[in-house]
Amino acid sequence: MTPKTPPGQTRERIYRFVRDRLLAGNPPSVREVQEAFNFKAVESARAHLTHLVKDGLLLKEGSKARGYRLPDSAAVDDPPVQVPLLGRVPAGPLSEAIEDIESYLPVRSKFRGAELFALRVEGDSMRDAGILDGDVVIVQRQPNADPGDIIVAMIDGEATVKTLFVEGRRVELRPQNPEYAPIVPDPDELSVLGKVLEVRRHFDENPFRAALTRYGASSTSNTQSARV
Amino acid sequence: MTPKTPPGQTRERIYRFVRDRLLAGNPPSVREVQEAFNFKAVESARAHLTHLVKDGLLLKEGSKARGYRLPDSAAVDDPPVQVPLLGRVPAGPLSEAIEDIESYLPVRSKFRGAELFALRVEGDSMRDAGILDGDVVIVQRQPNADPGDIIVAMIDGEATVKTLFVEGRRVELRPQNPEYAPIVPDPDELSVLGKVLEVRRHFDENPFRAALTRYGASSTSNTQSARV
DNA sequence: TTGCTTAGCAGACGTTTGTCTGTTTTATTG
DNA sequence: CAATAAAACAGACAAACGTCTGCTAAGCAA
Structure with missing residues (x-):
């Protein structure tokens, strides 16, 4: 027994x-x-x-x-907060972007009370920080940030995700990818939208599969039989 | 009638x-x-x-x-599902790992019904797939997977996150990092724990800040004054 | 009208599932 | 040690449940 x-x-x-x-x-x-x-x-x-x-x-x-x-x-002690995933960057107040809400993401309720929104990242300028094209970042809306924070900032009317650096009066937005150059904005013109709290990436529709099968893995015809 | x-x-x-x-x-x-x-x-x-x-x-x-x-x-605006974040790898049946639950993560209710758990990734063998050390993966427990899936598998009593490749009878677990070699397990001994649906990384305790300040950014003493 | 499709009904079959009874093993306690 | 209770096992039964086949009735279009 x-x-x-x-x-x-x-x-x-x-x-x-x-x-x-x-x-x-x-x-x-x-x-x-x-x-x-x-x-x-x-x-x-x-x-x-x-x-x-x-x-x-x-x-x-x-x-x-x-x-x-x-x-x-x-019953679940703390019901999670629902964070809006915005289809467009919220340049103005967050409330003006509510018509662009694609969907809502649940986040841990420890963030309850903070003004949060989610954004889809375009480009791979933060690749080495593990933030890839198409990833979703969850952002806490705040007008300033600390050095080292990954922030969402408005540069030339566009939103960018970068790491914030400060050396004396000089402010630098550094990508995490050697192929990109740092941005040195005029400190007075730098508009911080918020600070990135979290990154999420979904593999439901696997973006890697297409690239991977190119290597000669089993063709789609025997994918079923190739299940392991 | x-x-x-x-x-x-x-x-x-x-x-x-x-x-x-x-x-x-x-x-x-x-x-x-x-x-x-x-x-x-x-x-x-x-x-x-x-x-x-x-x-x-x-x-x-x-x-x-x-x-x-x-x-x-x-499942758009439904109450999210609470997924257990396991502190240890569920080698056996998932039920044996429930005593190691660190916390619960909310995930979109589209996954309702699936048997889900979350796991903290160790090592950077999947770096180029944007899965870094310390990231949390959300896994759908299933005993098999399709080629191209990112899976959690048991190899030599340890859990690994790798990409699954199949070429005929040959099964390969490929890291996404040139510094690591593919694993070619005996197909009969390959134990698939599940398939990775999502990756999450938190920046609350910013793991990059330590490395970044090395570059000569403002010292911790004036971090506050350097807020932008 | 004829033909077709859909909604609904009737009854049966096989599997899943909850439940029950009885037995064996293990740990504990006096 | 014996007594006891809890844990686990074994096998069976009945209810719940999903599924199937065949049928009737109603609406619709040619």
């Missing part, structure tokens, strides 16, 4: 497993819990689930399939 | 019914749809659901109970 786990230990892990599945909108069946924990018997999983209900950690109505639910007490 | 409803009218009501149930984390069964709309036959409900899938308004995987899900398009 599988070695017995100390009391409560496995139960807590099962609770979190079910909790995550429920938060993901994907309620597990008893047998899925069984398999996730390598139980040999369905009843082992069900016993744990029954106990969790008895302890008030889970809810269950009737004997429906995948019928376990989270009680109110387990 | 119950009077027939004009084309599409009932279908739209069914869609909203299912959608609301899914957003509430309470997926309905076919028979629950049947009862909600007073159909006399299960098949009446199922026909509508099948059509909704065909029209792309709903998703369905396999023949699981309560298996209908929302596609990406419907």
Whole structure:
């Protein structure tokens, strides 16, 4: 027999497993819990689930399939903030750009209260900082920044993402890519839109696949059979 | 027979019914749809659901109970899913790693239903793909992947993030950094943990600032006065 | 009218899933 | 050590559930 786990230990892990599945909108069946924990018997999983209900950690109505639910007490403590992804750069006040909202991104609620917006990066001038063309940056709107911050600034009516450098009176916007030259704006004309808090990149539509298959990887025809 | 409803009218009501149930984390069964709309036959409900899938308004995987899900398009302003950020790599079943949860990250609800976890990347073997040391990847847990996918795989008991290549029988895990060599695992021993959907990097504690001040930017003492 | 399509109904079948009973193993406690 | 409780296992059963085939009725267009 599988070695017995100390009391409560496995139960807590099962609770979190079910909790995550429920938060993901994907309620597990008893047998899925069984398999996730390598139980040999369905009843082992069900016993744990029954106990969790008895302890008030889970809810269950009737004997429906995948019928376990989270009680109110387990509701996510801090609902995330929804940050607008702007299709165009907000030169003026952020409120004027709301008609250009492409979608909303959830960010951790620790940023609640800050004025945030998201922007899609164009170009690869920040390549060596791991910010690539098409990435989305989450920006905290603020009129000034500290040296070393990655900021979004308005230069000649266009928004740029650069690293801020300060040497005495001289202000420099440095790209992170040797192919690009630093920008030295007139300190009085430098308009800081905000400071980059986070970068995100999605691989759903994999932009690398096209380039990669050029190397001679399996043709699309046998992609299915080539699944690993 | 119950009077027939004009084309599409009932279908739209069914869609909203299912959608609301899914957003509430309470997926309905076919028979629950049947009862909600007073159909006399299960098949009446199922026909509508099948059509909704065909029209792309709903998703369905396999023949699981309560298996209908929302596609990406419907997930715009839905409450985000909370994804666990694991402090340690989930070598075994995901359920065994739940005790190592550092925190939860909000991701767009388009991923609702998938089994997701987040992981902190170590090393810069994927540097040229814009995945740097310390970045967080959001992974969809799945046992296989397609060529070109960026995957998390177990190699020699350690988790690695690499790009998957397949040439016939030969499987290759390619870093995106010329300083690293590709890994050619035994196809039978390659264990795919999941596929990387997204990368995130936080600049809150700016990792670049230390390196940047070396260039002679203002010393820490006048950082404040140097704010721009 | 005829033909076609869609909506709905009826019944059945097989799988998934929840549940139950009984047994074995392990840790703990007196 | 024996007694006890908890954990896990084994096997079975019944309800829930998804799916399929065949059918009728209603609307629509040629």
